[in-house]
Amino acid sequence: MSLSAGLLAARALGATYPSPAEGDFLIRDFRFVSGESLPELRVHYRTFGTPRADARGVVRNAVLILHGTGGSGASLMRAEFAGELFGAGQPLNAARFFIVLPDGIGHGKSSKPSNGLHARFPHYGYQDMVEAEFRLLTQGLHVNHARLVMGTSMGGMHTWWGEQHPQFMDTLMPLASLPTQVSGRNRVWRRLVIDAIRNDPAWQGGEYRTQPPSLRTAIEMIWLMGSNPVLRQQEAPTRAHADQIIDSYMNDHLKTEDANDILYAVDASHDYDPGPALERIEAPLLAINSADDLVNPPELQILEREIKRVPHGRAIVIPFSERTHGHGSHTYVVLWKPDLEALLKSPQR
Numbered sequence: 478m479s480l481s482a483g484l485l486a487a488r489a490l491g492a493t494y495p496s497p498a499e500g501d502f503l504i505r506d507f508r509f510v511s512g513e514s515l516p517e518l519r520v521h522y523r524t525f526g527t528p529r530a531d532a533r534g535v536v537r538n539a540v541l542i543l544h545g546t547g548g549s550g551a552s553l554m555r556a557e558f559a560g561e562l563f564g565a566g567q568p569l570n571a572a573r574f575f576i577v578l579p580d581g582i583g584h585g586k587s588s589k590p591s592n593g594l595h596a597r598f599p600h601y602g603y604q605d606m607v608e609a610e611f612r613l614l615t616q617g618l619h620v621n622h623a624r625l626v627m628g629t630s631m632g633g634m635h636t637w638w639g640e641q642h643p644q645f646m647d648t649l650m651p652l653a654s655l656p657t658q659v660s661g662r663n664r665v666w667r668r669l670v671i672d673a674i675r676n677d678p679a680w681q682g683g684e685y686r687t688q689p690p691s692l693r694t695a696i697e698m699i700w701l702m703g704s705n706p707v708l709r710q711q712e713a714p715t716r717a718h719a720d721q722i723i724d725s726y727m728n729d730h731l732k733t734e735d736a737n738d739i740l741y742a743v744d745a746s747h748d749y750d751p752g753p754a755l756e757r758i759e760a761p762l763l764a765i766n767s768a769d770d771l772v773n774p775p776e777l778q779i780l781e782r783e784i785k786r787v788p789h790g791r792a793i794v795i796p797f798s799e800r801t802h803g804h805g806s807h808t809y810v811v812l813w814k815p816d817l818e819a820l821l822k823s824p825q826r
Contacts, residue, residue: 493564494571497523497554497578501586502617504609510748513599520613521586522579523550525563525571528620537825539620540569540576541646543610543632545653545807546742547699547734549585550578553629553808561810568817574624579613581606581631583741590737596683598741602748603631607638611645622646625821629653629807630772637751639758647826649762650817653807655773656764656783658750663772666702667743670695674740683737692736695743696727705769705803755786761823762787765813767795767806 500522507518528536544552553559562569569576580587582601590598599605614620623646628636633654639646659667674680677691700723713719764784768775775781775794784792795801795812806812 493560495525497525497550499523502613504612504616507609509599509601509605511600511602515588515599517588518582518609519586519588520579520582520609520617521550522577522613522617523554524578524618525576526574528575528618535622536575536620537622537624538574539614539623540574540625541610541614541623541627542576542578543626543628543635544578544581544584545628545630545632546745547584547739548629548631549580551580551585553578555808558808558810561814568814568821569625575620577614577618577620579610581635582609583738583745589735590683590741591735595737598737600744601741602745603635604748606745607635607641610635611638611642624648624825625650627652627817630804631746633764633807634746634749634751637755637758639760639762640751640754643757643759644826646760648820648823649758649760650820651762651764652813653766653770653773653804654764655766655777655779656755656787657752657779659746661777662774666698666772667746670698670743671740673698674736680736683740685736688731688734689736692731692734692739693727695736695739696730696734697723699739700726702771703803703805705771705797705801707769707797708802752783755783755790756788758787758790760826761789761820762791763816763820764790764792765795765807765816766792767797767801767803767812769797769801770804770806772804 502520504518506516508514529538530536563571582605583589625648626636626646627650630653633651636649636651637656639649673691673694677689679685679689713722764780766773766780780792784790793816802809
């Protein structure tokens, strides 16, 4: 889940790359797939660098980076991610690339239930989030082409949007995701969170005045899925340590999280299913997962099977080691930096 943006920025930002510019793109009369609408949808974003177009007016250096469930663009501004990517001599040097980090619908500083509509906020799905991200680039920032689209977890799932806009990008890099609808254990842990909140009498149909107790259950479940058992055991080698770790994590997040926001964010994957159209992806695509990912376990063999349908697709599953972090491996650039550098050698299209 998201941490304090200020804390993350203070930890990651230094002399290696500039501070981002921040802004809001307002989309008037945004209509959701559900049929609901908002008179004004706010999409917050952070950018590094400047867009550069060729003689034909095609932007050639834009990079879109999409965050995971409960995160934001700020949650990627940390030493192990931005600190390994955006500096001089690094793969996405901010002096060369125009890097865009949006806050997805329902996240960060973008429009979300906790802004005031609560459970009357439109029930958005990943299709709505991808549409807002595309309109931010094309209408808000006037980017007509992307050198790279990449994302972590939920953002990785959004990255398979290459099938919806096959000529828009040169390369694609989804991290910690599978190109199939959410099912099995991945769906069930989400249902546990959703049911805990919706069946909590204190939720009051989303109109609570204080956070319902079920928020604790949601936060604990998200913590459980985020790492691997070995790291969790090292962090909490005794019962007392385990209680201390989860209590500390929960207390920190109870200060900033909102039950409606989490409910909507976890449920938003209901319409995710890139499987039927994988053959439409034209750009080189490199999908990277890790062997200790509880959300996308390699035993399923889904990634290995489905990547064969992507015309220029390739998949890597990072072996378990003392350097991997379960599902959270997507944020540790050192694990996959050489693979990104190789992908960026792909020709412009």
